[in-house]
Every structure is written in structure tokens, then in C-alpha cells.
Amino acid sequence: MPQTFNENKGRYGYGRITAxxxxxxxxxxxxxxxxxxxxxNLYSSVSGSSIxxxxxxFFLDNRIPS
Incomplete structure (x- = not known):
């Protein structure tokens, strides 16, 4: 498991590691x-809420004006 975590530069959380x-x-x-x-002590460097x-x-910036 630490190998998978390190291969992905700490960007994988427990859900993606499980998969x-x-x-x-x-x-x-x-x-x-x-x-x-x-x-x-393996913690993802990206939080789900920030994503x-x-x-x-992104969607708000790229919506079609009415």
C-alpha cells in the first residue's frame, strides 16, 4: 500500500488506494x-473538498451566458 501511495506522489486517498x-x-x-x-502516517496531499x-x-466560469 505505501508503494501505491508513493507511486502516485501522495495524491491518492483511501478510496483510490482501495481500488x-x-x-x-x-x-x-x-x-x-x-x-x-x-x-x-500516509495522508493525501489533495483534499476532496478542494477538488x-x-x-x-470551472463549470461556473465556463457556463453559456443567457
């Missing part, structure tokens, strides 16, 4: 991944 681990054939719960990440607001701002 990557499952692709490798390991069955694991997202809560377990989150717990293991906290124990290993949401950047996308919202």
Missing part, C-alpha cells in the same frame, strides 16, 4: 485501508 489494491487481486475493505494509512470546489468554479 488499486483490489485490482491486484487483494480483497480489502476501504475502512481497513484508511486505518492502515493512518497507522503508516470539488475547483470543478464547481
Amino acid at each position: 488499486e489494491v483490489r485490482k491486484k487481486g487483494i480483497i480489502i475493505n476501504h475502512k481497513t485501508v484508511l486505518k492502515l494509512m493512518h497507522e503508516s 470539488f470546489w475547483r470543478l464547481a468554479q
